[in-house]
Amino acid sequence: DAKTTQPNSMESNEEEPVHLPCNHSTISGTDYIHWYRQLPSQGPEYVIHGLTSNVNNRMASLAIAEDRKSSTLILHRATLRDAAVYYCILSPRGSNYKLTFGKGTLLTVNP
């Protein structure tokens, strides 16, 4: 299984942008990059996903390196409600339904 590597923790101030990195150097050409986050005492929730191009949605932006070996989740203006563990996951093509979580990044947002 392709693995992802993320920093254990990051800290940000409220209303500032946050860039959460993820390395996935063994990604295959057809793997999608997904990001989920888990707020305290809740199940993970979907944030964003992409294949090659940068992606934007109402929650965040996803910047994917040209060689696809890394990606960055961008929260444009962090709020206290964004404090969570953020997971970067590779989603393979084919009949493989396996989705394996890495260790994730604990984001702390300071008021």
Place this chain on the structure above:
Amino acid sequence: DTEVTQTPKHLVMGMTNKKSLKCEQHMGHRAMYWYKQKAKKPPELMFVYSYEKLSINESVPSRFSPECPNSSLLNLHLHALQPEDSALYLCASREGGLPNEKLFFGSGTQLSVL
């Protein structure tokens, strides 16, 4: 309805008990997942059902027995658990097996084994 509903939210059981966790979704998703999450650790994949058939078992001990009675329902039957099985059990669903499909998670069942 974009919810995955898990019941019960909390469960305390003894090592000789038999109990079941339930997960339900009405999104027409054909892939359903069980994950186990220990405190301050990432979710670990246990089982995957696709089109109501077990497609992945991550070498989970037989004291955990999954069941998918229909396309909307997923159960996890528990028997003779150990205290180290205490964890948050998360259910998730996905439309099918395409890599651009997102997972929808329930809020989990917090299990304590005494």
